[in-house]
Amino acid sequence: MNFMWLKFALLNTLRNRRRSLVTVSIAALGTAGILLAGGFALFTYEALAEAAARDSGHLVMGQPEQFSKDEETPLQHGLENADALRTQLLADPAVRAVLPRVEFSGLISNGDKSVVMIGLGVEPDSEFSVKGPFLTIKSGEVLASGAKEPEVMLGEALARNLKATPGSSLTLLASTTDGALNALDVRVKAVFATGTPEIDKRLVYADIATAQKLLNTKKVSRLGIFLARMEQTLPTQARLASAYPKLTVQTWEDQAFFYKSVRDLYNRIFGALGIIIGVIVVFVVTNAMSMAIIERTREIGTLRALGTLPGQLLRTLSLEGMVLGGVGALAGSLIALAVSVFLYIVPVEMPPPPGRSVGYPLNISIDPLMYLVTITTMIALTMAASAWVARRTVHMAVVDALAHT
Numbered sequence: 001m002n003f004m005w006l007k008f009a010l011l012n013t014l015r016n017r018r019r020s021l022v023t024v025s026i027a028a029l030g031t032a033g034i035l036l037a038g039g040f041a042l043f044t045y046e047a048l049a050e051a052a053a054r055d056s057g058h059l060v061m062g063q064p065e066q067f068s069k070d071e072e073t074p075l076q077h078g079l080e081n082a083d084a085l086r087t088q089l090l091a092d093p094a095v096r097a098v099l100p101r102v103e104f105s106g107l108i109s110n111g112d113k114s115v116v117m118i119g120l121g122v123e124p125d126s127e128f129s130v131k132g133p134f135l136t137i138k139s140g141e142v143l144a145s146g147a148k149e150p151e152v153m154l155g156e157a158l159a160r161n162l163k164a165t166p167g168s169s170l171t172l173l174a175s176t177t178d179g180a181l182n183a184l185d186v187r188v189k190a191v192f193a194t195g196t197p198e199i200d201k202r203l204v205y206a207d208i209a210t211a212q213k214l215l216n217t218k219k220v221s222r223l224g225i226f227l228a229r230m231e232q233t234l235p236t237q238a239r240l241a242s243a244y245p246k247l248t249v250q251t252w253e254d255q256a257f258f259y260k261s262v263r264d265l266y267n268r269i270f271g272a273l274g275i276i277i278g279v280i281v282v283f284v285v286t287n288a289m290s291m292a293i294i295e296r297t298r299e300i301g302t303l304r305a306l307g308t309l310p311g312q313l314l315r316t317l318s319l320e321g322m323v324l325g326g327v328g329a330l331a332g333s334l335i336a337l338a339v340s341v342f343l344y345i346v347p348v349e350m351p352p353p354p355g356r357s358v359g360y361p362l363n364i365s366i367d368p369l370m371y372l373v374t375i376t377t378m379i380a381l382t383m384a385a386s387a388w389v390a391r392r393t394v395h396m397a398v399v400d401a402l403a404h405t
Contacts (some may be wrong), residue, residue: 009319016292020324023288027328027378028335030281032273034374035336039364041266046365048263049230052256054131057099057224058233059240060255061089064248066222074104075177078219079247089225092239094232097130099123100220102211106174108154108204110162117158118202119172121211121220130226136358140166140190143207151189152212155200159191166190172204176216184214195358225249236375278381281328285321286385293317293393300393302401310394317390318383325382329375336371340364 013020065077079085079100086098102121107114124143135142138156152172156302164170168188176182186206193200210216227236233251241249253259293300300313340363348362 005316006319009316009323012320013323019288022283023324024328024331027325028280028283028331029328030277031332031374032335033277033303033307035333035371036339036364036368037270037273039340039366041270042365042367043363047279052259053230053252054134056252058227058230058252058256059225059237060222060250061247062222062227067250073177073179074175074215075217075219075221078221079223080219080222082220086223094227094236095225097126097226099121099126099130099224100208101222101224102208103210103221104174104215106172109173110164114164115158115161116202117204119204119211121206121208123181123208135192135194138191138193140243143205145207147207150184150186151207152186153190153192153205154188154192155203156191157197157200158202164188172214174214178216182214182216195356196372198286207232209314271313281378282381282385285324285382286389289321289386289389293390297393301398302397311396314387314390318387319380321386322379326379329378333371333375337366
């Protein structure tokens with residue numbers, strides 16, 4: 001019985017093929033637009049999440065004051081006995097690597113000119129093997145552990161400002177943990193670019209031993225904990241927080257302020273876009289069904305006179321809306337899928353976003369759940385719109401319906 005009503009609905013949509021084609025086309029374009037916008041947002045979220053986790057680690061462990069208070073002296077809230085703590089953390093089966101980091105600031109000088117710097121002390125061998133190629137080396141070679149003399153890597157703009165190249169000698173100046181001023185001669189090992197010009201003006205990478213020697217300490221600022229999979233972040237955080245109650249364990253998302261800002265912005269933009277497209281599709285289907293119902297008012301009256309119940313007529317007209325919306329949603333899904341696959345096969349480069357000097361590939365994520373929800377929502381909206389338009393006509397008095405012109 002249900003199949004019969006669906007067949008009637010399908011045949012009715014073919015009465016005016018041009019109008020049905022326009023309605024289906026708009027529904028298809030609307031669905032494709034929603035899926036492509038949503039897929040782009042999902043791709044952006046995934047890329048930013050991976051970049052944030054790669055930069056800080058899936059989890060970050062440190063003293064509670066490290067995350068809540070400003071330091072009066074360098075590494076005032078740093079971690080002691082980091083090597084022992086690191087060994088304990090590596091015993092956890094979910095932990096892939098633990099990278100210590102020393103954060104410091106000061107001046108870097110070539111003898112004639114001094115520039116403010118932001119320094120990061122890292123373990124080079126572990127840092128670059130675990131994180132992968134997160135820097136673009138412009139000249140020279142990346143840092144390596146066990147160098148005979150202190151070495152650093154400079155941001156491209158900073159190196160240009162100091163007229164430094166690989167092999168140049170520079171001097172680092174910073175306050176120690178005791179509040180005294182210390183200087184350390186270093187050699188430039190490489191010049192790199194992060195893709196963010198403002199960071200390249202200040203950033204200096206140094207071996208962790210070099211940073212600790214400059215600050216006269218054995219402490220580290222924090223430990224970055226890298227896991228095997230992103231999905232293990234929250235369970236591992238809960239487990240480590242319970243095992244080390246005196247320390248604070250934050251997730252990569254707690255550290256990723258840029259990720260949160262972009263996600264909130266995109267949610268509002270694409271959420272509003274989806275609502276607008278949905279409203280447009282509903283109005284188009286409503287208009288098409290209104291015209292069809294007006295043209296068939298006498299026919300509806302005849303069916304009522306022959307004993308057809310209003311509920312049966314309402315069901316048929318709702319099914320017509322479902323056919324229009326469903327075919328349009330499926331066609332739009334195929335369009336979105338084709339565009340997404342095309343972008344994976346034929347790379348398209350996006351222009352650099354504000355604050356960066358390099359672009360990024362345009363990709364559209366294909367999320368089955370998003371496709372299912374979008375198609376279902378489109379069908380539900382078009383059915384509801386058709387039923388709402390038809391409700392008055394199917395309940396019209398039979399005599400009035402038959403006399404309609």
